[in-house]
Amino acid sequence: MSHETRELYRTSDRRQLALFASLARYERELITERVRSGVMAAQARGVKFGRQAPKQGTIETKLKAVRQLLADGTPAEAAEAVVCPARPCTAT
Known part of the structure; x- marks a missing residue:
């Protein structure tokens, strides 16, 4: 047994x-409590959490553009890149 292991056996x-x-457990509970109360206070003030819902007009415009591109024979990946240039819209 190493010296460190033997030390753990002492009372x-x-x-x-x-x-x-x-x-450590007590501190985690305190942090959780403070976070929950902060979230509840923010919600009481009207703060919205989470991602903002997309605007319906934006969705319809993108759908029209993709349908037109697909009808013109554009590959699906290229049509996706036109409406979502920053990141992939679909999960791979």
């Missing part, structure tokens, strides 16, 4: 580790 070392674990 005082186990008690100290248990104390640290207990304090």
Whole structure:
């Protein structure tokens, strides 16, 4: 057994580790509590969380553009790049 392993078998070392674990758990609970109360306060003030829903007009415009490109014989990947240039719209 190494020196560090033997030290963990001593009662005082186990008690100290248990104390640290207990304090860490308590701190996690406090953080969770503060976050939850902050979110509730923000929601009470009217703050919206999450991604904003796309505007219906934008969706319809993109669909029209993609349908037209596909009807003209453009490959699907190229049509996607036209309406979503920054990132892929579909999951691969």
